[in-house]
Amino acid sequence: MSGSIxxxxxxxxxxxxxxxxxxxxxxxxxxxxxxxxxxxxxAVHSIKGGAGAFGLDDLVAFAHRFETVFDEVRSNRLELxxxxxxxxxxxxxxxxxxxxxxxxxxxxDEAHNDTLLAALDEYIPEEEEDLTxxxxxxxxxxxxxxxxxxxxxxxxxxxxxxxxxxxxxKEMYGTxxxxxxxxxxxxxxxxxxxxxxxxxxxxxxxxxxxxxxLAWDLVLVTKELRSVVEAVFEFVEGLCELSIEGDGDAxxxxxxxxxxxxxxxxxxxxxxxxxxxxxxxxDAAEGEAPSAPFEPPVPAPKPExxxxxxxxxxxxxxxxxxxxxxxxxPKPTLRVELERVDRLINAVGELIINHSMLAxxxxxxxxxxxxxxxxxxxxxxxxxxDIQEGVMAIRAQPVKPLFQRMARIVREASSAxxxxxxxxxxxxxxxVDKTVIERLSDPLTHILRNAVDHGIEKPEDRTTAGKSNIxxxxxxxxxRSGSVCIEIKDDGAGVNRPRxxxxxxxxxxxxxxxxxxxxxxxxxxxxxxxxTAKEVSNLSGRGVGMDVVKNAVTGLGGRINISSTPGKxxxxxxxxxxxLAVMDGMVVSVADQTMVVPITSIVETxxxxxxxxxxxxxxxxxxSIRGNFVPICDVAGSLGLYRESDQQAGVYLLVETETGQRCxxxxxxxxxxxxVVIKSLDGVCGEIAGVAAATILGDGKIAMILDPESIIxxxxxxxxxxxxxxMSNAS
Amino acid sequence: MQAEVKQTDQEVKHAEHSEFVSFTVxxxxxxxxxxxxxxxxxxSPVTILPHAPADVLGVMNLRxxxxxxxxxxxxxxxxxxxxxxxxxxxxxxxxxxxVGLLAExxxxxxxxxxxxxxxxxxxxxxxxxxxxxxxxxxxxTMVRIINLDAVISAPEQVML
Numbered sequence: 001m002s003g004s005i006x007x008x009x010x011x012x013x014x015x016x017x018x019x020x021x022x023x024x025x026x027x028x029x030x031x032x033x034x035x036x037x038x039x040x041x042x043a044v045h046s047i048k049g050g051a052g053a054f055g056l057d058d059l060v061a062f063a064h065r066f067e068t069v070f071d072e073v074r075s076n077r078l079e080l081x082x083x084x085x086x087x088x089x090x091x092x093x094x095x096x097x098x099x100x101x102x103x104x105x106x107x108x109d110e111a112h113n114d115t116l117l118a119a120l121d122e123y124i125p126e127e128e129e130d131l132t133x134x135x136x137x138x139x140x141x142x143x144x145x146x147x148x149x150x151x152x153x154x155x156x157x158x159x160x161x162x163x164x165x166x167x168x169x170k171e172m173y174g175t176x177x178x179x180x181x182x183x184x185x186x187x188x189x190x191x192x193x194x195x196x197x198x199x200x201x202x203x204x205x206x207x208x209x210x211x212x213x214l215a216w217d218l219v220l221v222t223k224e225l226r227s228v229v230e231a232v233f234e235f236v237e238g239l240c241e242l243s244i245e246g247d248g249d250a251x252x253x254x255x256x257x258x259x260x261x262x263x264x265x266x267x268x269x270x271x272x273x274x275x276x277x278x279x280x281x282x283d284a285a286e287g288e289a290p291s292a293p294f295e296p297p298v299p300a301p302k303p304e305x306x307x308x309x310x311x312x313x314x315x316x317x318x319x320x321x322x323x324x325x326x327x328x329x330p331k332p333t334l335r336v337e338l339e340r341v342d343r344l345i346n347a348v349g350e351l352i353i354n355h356s357m358l359a360x361x362x363x364x365x366x367x368x369x370x371x372x373x374x375x376x377x378x379x380x381x382x383x384x385x386d387i388q389e390g391v392m393a394i395r396a397q398p399v400k401p402l403f404q405r406m407a408r409i410v411r412e413a414s415s416a417x418x419x420x421x422x423x424x425x426x427x428x429x430x431x432v433d434k435t436v437i438e439r440l441s442d443p444l445t446h447i448l449r450n451a452v453d454h455g456i457e458k459p460e461d462r463t464t465a466g467k468s469n470i471x472x473x474x475x476x477x478x479x480r481s482g483s484v485c486i487e488i489k490d491d492g493a494g495v496n497r498p499r500x501x502x503x504x505x506x507x508x509x510x511x512x513x514x515x516x517x518x519x520x521x522x523x524x525x526x527x528x529x530x531x532t533a534k535e536v537s538n539l540s541g542r543g544v545g546m547d548v549v550k551n552a553v554t555g556l557g558g559r560i561n562i563s564s565t566p567g568k569x570x571x572x573x574x575x576x577x578x579x580l581a582v583m584d585g586m587v588v589s590v591a592d593q594t595m596v597v598p599i600t601s602i603v604e605t606x607x608x609x610x611x612x613x614x615x616x617x618x619x620x621x622x623x624s625i626r627g628n629f630v631p632i633c634d635v636a637g638s639l640g641l642y643r644e645s646d647q648q649a650g651v652y653l654l655v656e657t658e659t660g661q662r663c664x665x666x667x668x669x670x671x672x673x674x675x676v677v678i679k680s681l682d683g684v685c686g687e688i689a690g691v692a693a694a695t696i697l698g699d700g701k702i703a704m705i706l707d708p709e710s711i712i713x714x715x716x717x718x719x720x721x722x723x724x725x726x727m728s729n730a731s
Numbered sequence: 732m733q734a735e736v737k738q739t740d741q742e743v744k745h746a747e748h749s750e751f752v753s754f755t756v757x758x759x760x761x762x763x764x765x766x767x768x769x770x771x772x773x774x775s776p777v778t779i780l781p782h783a784p785a786d787v788l789g790v791m792n793l794r795x796x797x798x799x800x801x802x803x804x805x806x807x808x809x810x811x812x813x814x815x816x817x818x819x820x821x822x823x824x825x826x827x828x829x830v831g832l833l834a835e836x837x838x839x840x841x842x843x844x845x846x847x848x849x850x851x852x853x854x855x856x857x858x859x860x861x862x863x864x865x866x867x868x869x870x871x872t873m874v875r876i877i878n879l880d881a882v883i884s885a886p887e888q889v890m891l
Contacts, residue, residue, distance in 0.1 A: 350795050593779055639781035679797045684790060684828075688781055694790060694797050702778040702790050702797055 005176070009050040010103045011335075014401075016043040017096050021404045024092055028085050034074060041070040047095065051102070059098045062113065065120045066091050078123060087119050090415075093408045159190075159221055162229055163245040167197075167215035172239035179216065185232045190222030215241075338434070341394050348388045349677040352582065355384050356674070356698030385675070388582060396431035399477045399486075402441060403428045406475055409445050413452035419471060421456050423448070426476035432484050436576055439556055440486070443549040447488050447572050448473065450546070455492035455570055465567065467491065483558075483600060486574040495564040497521045504530065522562045522570075526550040554709070557583075557598075557692065575600075585705060586653070587672040587697070591641040594703045596676055596695055597665070601708045603654045605670060623652055623664040630654065634666045638711045639690050655708040663712045678705065689714045748842045753874050754821065754834040757809040760874045761834075762841065762867075767823050767879055771837055774818040785811060791831055793822065800831040806882060807862060825883040841869050848876065 023040040026033075048063035069088070072078040094108075094116050101108045164186075168179060186192050197215040201207075220229065226246055233242055355377070362373055403425045410423040432440075456462075456471030463469050474489040497518060504510045504524045516524075524530060528547040553560045558576035577583055577600065585596035586605070606625070614622045614629065622629040632652070636642070652664040676695040679702075681688070692707035752771075753762040777789035777800050786805035790797050800820060804812045812818065812833055820831040848865040864878040 346795075353795065641779065641781060681790075681797065684797050684799050685780060685783070685787070688783075690781055694778070696792050696795065696797075700792050701776075702792050704778065704781070 006054055009054065010099065012050065013047055013099045013103075016047050017092070017099060018401050018404060019043040020092050020095070021407070022400075024085070024089050025404070025407065027080060028089065032080055037070060037074045041067060041074055044070060044095070047099070054102075056098075056102045058108065058113070059095075059102050062091075062095060062098055062117065065117055065124070066095060069120050069123045072123060072125070077125070084123065087116070087123075089411060091116055091120060093411060096405075096408065159223055160226075160246055162218075162220045162222070162226070164218040164220060164229075165215065165241070165243045165245075166218060166233070167241040168212050168236065169239055169241070170210060170212040172236050173212060175239060177236050177239065182232055182236065183216075183218070186218065186220050186222075186229070189224045189229065190220055192221075193219040195219075336394075341391070344391050345395070348384070348391050349582070351384050352388060352675065352677050353696045353698075355381055357700060360698035392433070392582070393431070395434045397434050397437055398429045398431050399437060400425075400428040402437050402444070403475055403477070405441070406444055406448055409448050410452060410473060413449045417453055418458070419452060419456050420459055420469060421452050421471040421473055424472060424474045426474065427478045430477035430479060430484065432477070432576070436484070436556055439552060440574075440576075443552040443560075443574070444475075444486075444488070446546070446549050448475070451488060451490040451492065451570070455490040455494075457493050461493075465493075480575070484576045486576070487571060488574075489569060489571040491569040494566040494568055494570050495522050495525065495562070497566070500524055519563075522564050525562060526560070582675055582677055583705075585674065585676045585695070586670060587674060587676075587703070588635075588651070588653070588667040589669045589671065590639070590667050591636040592668075593641065594671070594697060594701065595635070595667075596703050596705045597653055597655075597667075597708065598692075598705065599673065601655045603656050603662070605651065605653050608650055608652050608664075608666075625654065625664075630662045630664045632664045632666050633712050635690075635706065635711060636666075636668075638714045655712075657709055657712060661712075663708075665708060665711065676703075676705065747846075748844055751841050751843050751874075751876070752821075752837060753839055753841055753869070754819070754837045756807065756834050757804040757812070758835070759809075760838065760869075760872055761803070761877050762874050763821070763823065763877050763879065765840065769822045769824055769829060772820045772822065772831075774814050774816060774820055774833065776814075788814065788833060791820070793829060793831070796829065798822070798829045798831050800833060801883065802833045803882075804833075804835075823879060823883075825879055830883050841874070843867055843869075851875075 020040050020043045023036045023043070026036050027040075044063050044067045048060055048067060051059040051063060066088075069078070069084075069091075073080060073084075078084065094113060097108055098113075100106060166179070166182075168177070183192065183194055195217045197217055198213070200215070201213040207213075222229065226244065229244060233240070236242075358380075359377055362370055362377065407423045407425070410421055414421045451473050452471070456473070457465065457467075459469040462471065472491050474487070476487045476489075478485050478487075501510070501516065501521050501524070504521075504527065505512050505514075507530065509524060509527050509530065510516065525546045526549070530546065550560055553574055553576070556576055558574055561573045561575075562570060563573070564570035577598075584599040586599055586602060588595055588597055608623060612624050613632070614624060616622050621632045623632050624630075651667050651670055653667060653670075654662060654664050656662050676697075679694045679696060681691065681694055684694075688704075690707060690711040691704045693705045694702050695705055697703050750765040751762040752765050752768055753760055755761070775791070777791045779789045780787060780799075783789070786802050788800040788802050791800050802812050802814075804810060812835065814833055817836065819834055819837050821834055821837070822829055822831050824830070848867050850865055851860060851863045852866075854860065861881045862878055864876045867874050867876065
């Protein structure tokens with residue numbers, strides 16, 4: 001139980017951290033809108049609140065310091081100068097690190113943490129008391145006396161009597177709240193009389209143990225403000241029926257109630273005003289010592305503050321919901337377990353297969369006129385495609401959070417190398433499959449670290465080269481005809497080709513006298529075990545870098561390219577399929593087997609004739625296409641399949657590898673071009689050279705989805721051709 | 732044991748006897764515990780897996796799932812089965828994954844008392860010893876009980 005609540009907390013933390021990052025990026029970009037500052041303050045505050053509930057002391061301490069600085073900023077006592085913004089960005093990174101450490105049980109860099117804390121402290125004017133944070137510290141810690149700091153409110157506190165009717169709903173117990181602690185907190189404020197109302201308690205045999213029957217009538221005599229009293233119940237807001245009646249005049253009561261309602265039930269757009277009291281109240285509720293002066297609790301503007309009915313309050317899913325407003329109002333979202341979406345995706349996959357089976361069987365029927373059926377079938381197909389796209393859209397997520405994390409990587413890398421770089425993000429709203437986003441994180445981290453470490457020059461070198469001393473790395477995402485294109489472009493020195501080549505020779509990756517084109521040298525970066533770092537820095541240069549990146553991208557069915565201009569910078573381009581579940585493929589036959597070749601890798605198809613085939617050496621064959629000679633790779637041979645008849649592969653699919661090398665795949669025939677559902681072969685058999693996955697065709701048969709890259713690699717002809725060319729280049 | 736638990740004869744019989752499905756592979760009689768078998772299907776041509784060893788026939792579509800089909804005969808080191816429509820594919824669950832096994836034909840369901848199972852006598856073949864859990868005499872023929880976990884290793888290692 002507590003595990004799942006904690007999970008939810010960490011999930012929320014992630015969102016809150018994103019909001020923080022987003023706000024800070026906006027501030028960095030010059031947007032000093034108070035609402036942005038407020039949003040960050042609230043996000044950090046929520047993290048602190050949750051962390052306190054779970055006793056995550058490091059996190060609480062840091063978040064508290066961070067939040068306090070923000071409080072200074074939002075009350076205009078601190079100027080957001082670039083130095084402070086940088087500190088805040090670093091602090092936000094540290095906050096993420098602390099959240100991660102708390103979640104995964106990892107270690108944090110204590111020294112770094114202390115440095116940041118000290119730096120933050122410099123911005124906090126008042127003496128900061130040590131804070132002790134107890135889990136759900138409602139009971140023990142002393143409550144804040146807001147009376148002496150509230151500017152506009154009654155200055156001298158006077159005793160007041162509050163009559164509180166408190167009736168928990170069963171949900172309140174479900175979330176682990178305990179009325180006792182609430183009463184204890186109230187008792188700390190003044191004189192408290194508790195009277196239990198058990199009128200609704202049924203007989204023993206009629207009792208539902210999960211139901212809530214009890215209610216309490218409380219009388220509290222205290223000097224505290226109403227808001228402080230209300231704050232005690234903040235954590236159970238929406239989980240109980242609560243009425244607080246003060247002895248004060250009716251108008252004040254209406255105001256305060258309205259204030260409370262506005263806090264929790266008004267729609268985001270109108271809820272901006274009460275945030276200050278909400279934050280103050282939350283602080284009070286968490287039993288925290290006074291840190292910086294709060295803004296006086298401002299009653300909500302009257303026109304908006306219609307008291308909401310109790311049911312509405314009760315239906316608010318969380319007390320947090322009222323505080324999560326953002327500028328512009330976020331679109332309502334739904335949090336769904338990934339497994340449910342995946343089940344739907346599988347079902348849609350079956351639907352598509354089912355359609356093609358149906359189509360095939362109708363085609364086989366001994367009926368002459370199937371036009372009507374075919375029209376309907378076409379409609380079925382379109383619907384299936386719509387559903388499929390819709391379902392995939394559920395899994396699709398904007399790359400924004402990923403890119404925001406990358407900004408952090410660049411900051412860390414810059415400070416570790418003593419270079420100044422900024423990351424410019426483009427197309428962050430481009431949506432990509434969730435799995436792709438998850439699995440892109442590591443490769444992108446690697447590329448960006450490399451870009452800072454190896455690509456961007458030192459500031460003095462940049463000045464000499466006549467560039468701005470701040471290096472710029474541009475990270476962009478875009479959709480490009482059925483695939484996603486992610487580009488990492490730096491304006492650094494570009495690939496140091498003589499050095500790369502020398503290292504490749506030293507490591508025995510290429511022969512000493514090899515003559516390589518610029519593109520070939522650049523691609524050596526992806527060779528396993530290649531690393532240009534003279535010494536192993538703690539950033540990059542472990543020598544596992546780029547080939548791991550390449551494998552990760554290929555693992556997602558994508559490709560990676562590098563292009564570089566000396567003195568101008570390098571660009572890495574990652575092309576990924578839009579979805580992982582369905583792809584467009586060309587259905588071909590190879591040695592009596594039906595197979596599918598991904599459309600994305602096919603440049604063109606052609607039927608070959610004898611005069612187009614030229615022999616080269618003993619067993620090499622080249623296909624001449626409009627005067628260009630391209631090595632032929634026999635798919636059947638490469639897969640170790642043998643044709644029963646002596647038939648010749650007569651159809652060629654011209655494919656282009658990631659290194660830009662072209663090759664003609666020889667197949668027996670082309671049947672169709674269609675959407676196929678990708679079925680992983682993981683767990684069915686080990687990795688098969690040349691085969692990426694499988695799919696189910698319309699006749700219910702399984703077809704292999706080929707991986708052109710590895711087919712070419714496995715083909716003796718193409719490989720031989722490659723070596724021959726290398727050799728001839730070398731000589 | 733029987734005395735302690737005080738079961739009726741009927742129950743004792745159920746508790747002690749397990750049911751096995753017997754089938755022939757390359758002319759020899761084998762059997763598998765009925766609980767290991769998910770279903771039995773008629774053979775239909777499979778999709779060949781490139782570079783697969785001789786005992787891996789290929790993959791088959793089992794209601795949308797891709798499952799590998801093994802030739803039991805080749806697996807046991809006997810001659811490869813010339814699969815035809817008369818043959819059957821026994822779908823079993825090994826390591827939590829469905830796997831198809833090609834057999835010549837299914838014979839019958841036999842009820843076996845565990846006490847009747849004899850250990851495999853030592854023969855000069857490591858594979859045999861590993862793949863056969865025990866033997867039993869049924870209607871004067873020897874039926875070999877297959878050790879499924881040994882025959883089908885964990886999926887990751889199958890192709891390596």
